Amino acid sequence: MSAPQNMTLIVDGEEKQVNTGTTGAELFFERRDVVVMRVDGVLKDLDQPLPEDAKIESVTIDSPDGLNVLRHSTAHVMAQAVQQLRPDAKLGIGPYITDGFYFDFDVEEPFTPDDLKTLEKMMLKIVNQNQKFARRVVTEDEARAAMADEPYKLILLDKSAEADEAGEGVNVEVGAGEITIYDNVDRKSGDTIWCDLCRGPHLPNTKLISNAFALTRSAAAYWLGNEKNKQLQRIYGTAWPTKEALKAYQERLAEAERRDHRKLGSELDLFSFPDELGSGLPVFHPKGGIVRKAMEDYSRQRHTEAGYDFVYTPHITKGHLYEVSGHLDWYRDGMFPPIHVDETRDAETNEVVKPGQDYYLKPMNCPMHNLIFRSRGRSYRELPLRMFEFGSVYRYEKSGVVHGLTRVRGMTQDDAHIYCTREQMKDELTSTLNFVLALLKDYGLDDFYLELSTKDPEKYVGADEAWDEATRTLAEVAEASGLELVPDPGGAAFYGPKISVQARDAIGRTWQMSTIQLDFNLPERFELEYQAADGSRQRPVMIHRALFGSVERFMGVLIEHYAGAFPAWLAPVQVVGIPVAEAFNDYMGEVIAKLKAAGIRAEADFGSDRFPKKIRTASKDKIPFVLIAGGEDAEAGAVSFRFRDGSQDNGVPVDDAVARIVEAVRNRDHQL
């Protein structure tokens, strides 16, 4: 061995002189919070020696990279525990995910909730053993020998060349380049207790995992995410640098559960899903009906102002329409099966005398709007022609995907189709995007980013040249909006690219809301034409757009966004009047009458409950304005406000109170 030589490194932006062969662990010896490092931009284990002139960045356990490494290492600890508990378990893949990790196993028997508890205890033991994560570079043959009992790992080795495309998480295990195995090594004996084929990097040791982890659920998942493959048993877990961070995460989940629109929908008596109707078919109760009507009324008003025409189309149609549109080719499985009618058979021979027709429930409105366009000759002077409809559509969603109001089988889209010339296309897209964003803001969502979904090479129709132009135009419009733009390659519908608006709700979750899709294809299929200024016949461009997506889904999102506490303009009951005692019923009644006369949804609570109980009831109903009247108020011709946050405003003259409420409703004030 040669004598140590000095070399220069840039460590977190500062130049440093160290001996050659220095490892990250030595470099960050005094920084206990540093768990891995970036060497010239690449994440590496701390025990790796540092190359000369390298740029080194420390990665702490609470940084995004550090959290990923923590979670991936926790996944390894879990897998080790699983193979102790179930020696038959074969390893699938085990990557980190947002807020946690999972690991897939092929096991004889699925895991039970008790298994998860047992595993957590076993994991804690492993953590406390302070096993070392040791990286080992191996040849493919060595890897195959080490993984001889792990059939799925052998498949991964077969796939290593194409690992990056093989499926979610695969590149965590193997990748192009060298093959590595991570050994879990016992501190005292130096024995390898467990190992896994893995790219790493990992924490230096299991102790750093501490006790801030939990196994959250187990479920089946297809091997490599392919429905045709075997299902493995997946265990999900979460891991955090501190117990406090774990608690905060669990509190976030609890908050999401409190906001669940399915729970609030029944608590607030908004809607239900009667078994008698079938899966994914909601009914809206009177209170939910008010919310829905308020949503729809405002949407109609804004569409009228924005130059849309209102059309109406039936819920069912002969199948031919969807042959022309192509939907039967592409989405037959997602449609309810046909209703066969008008067939006539010979009374004696039972032979078909007249063939009959297949009618389908409509899964899309666009073909019908095309028929309206085509119902007579169109002039360029009519364009852009904007047709809007609250169109009810029915989709045969697979039984396992139906979910509350967000994924249903019968829904109402706020659907519009804009027919315009190619020259008008860009302006029309720009104004549509602005319209959509402005309207979403009025409903209380104001934190957006955009997603640009482009052609799926496996599933599309139409000329490449048209797709390119459409995609370019959408990208330009999206960029002009100034919002963040996320590419979604292959995410487009078969007939054209789209922009979708993703909105973040009050607790930071994102929802796909509005979509704007360009379509060069349906106008072709339906042979749509208009007469241009020069007398020639031209094909219009079609823009599909929906703001809510579906009214049902949007209501679900708003319920969760507002946690059921709707702004006054959407609230089923806007005001509840509570007299302090029965003696003030008449006075309260007059105030409520004034509010009703002003168009406010106001009710008085003259029930036999005591006063505090009535406050509690109004509070649980999330009423925006509770008005209270007692002796002091009546004498002064006033009324007292109690707001949802518990704050108050006492002694407000009745006329001022009415004006204030009317104002808040008219302004669609989000706070109330």
Place this chain on the structure above:
RNA sequence: GCCUCCUUAGCUCAGUCGGUAGAGCGUUUCACUCGUAAUGAAAAGGUCGCCAGUUCGAUUCUGGCAGGGGGCUCCA
């Protein structure tokens, strides 16, 4: 569609090792008339998701179906 768990009063949930069930909230009635999140009492309310099978007897055990939860796959 696949894996897994679940389904008892309007809601949230106990319970029956196979002998047809109970609480809290809500509802109704009576009393109380009260100044900011639960007044007291009484009553009503259940073919224990549906259909079969086993059994003298099934809400309980078995199977099928429906509906739901959590995932996977899918989402025009």
